[in-house]
Amino acid sequence: MPLQMTLRAITLDCPDPLALAAFYQEATGLEPHPKSDTDFAGLNYGDGLFIGFQRVDDYRAPRWPDQTAPQQFHLDFAFDDLDEAENRLLELGASKPGHQPNEDRWRVLIDPAGHPFCLVRG
Template sequence: MIGRLQCVVVDCPDALELARFYQSVLGGELNRPDPRWALSDDWATLHTDSGLVLAFQGVDEYVPPRWPDPARPQHFHLDVDVPDLDRAQRQVLRLGATLLDDGGGTRGWRVYADPAGHPFCLVRG
């Protein structure tokens, strides 16, 4: 092993706004003091209950990925395990997500874009 995963860093137009979106989806603590980095207007973090840390980095002239366009591919994506897809869909849409692929209504997952355009999936647990 060379190292351990410290956090997943996500480029976006507004770091705090996207961190708040994912806090609403995943829970956790926003901008917990951590000696590994300094918080700023362009850097926000979310320490999730599972131990994973997501970091959000504000980027000037941000260009979001486009699903499923290989010319503007996903920069990352998260799979979020949920017990009820329909209920979870209503919740993420209220938070500002956009439905990208409903899985034809028969698959156990659906693809969304977060408010900054990053794809993520809700997966029936």
């Protein structure tokens, strides 16, 4: 019988936790965790899921799609309108790499700390 596991938190390494939390707060509308500071910041989902951002000295950003500094994992966010979501996230500070494996179904963007994340159809 499988374990009954519930995902409660996802934490991303980064050089500036408050800045990366601010980017994702603007992108998602999530509430900042009240104890966020310069070493660890977080955002709260209403269902109990927590996205954390922890400071790492000598942080090396992933390289998409190059695997010399692999992404190891990425986040996916669902949207009804990929073009609208992409434009808004680019305005907030995301970037768009040239390599897009299936742009009609999803878009790969890079957050300000270098983490790839995907926009998928909702």
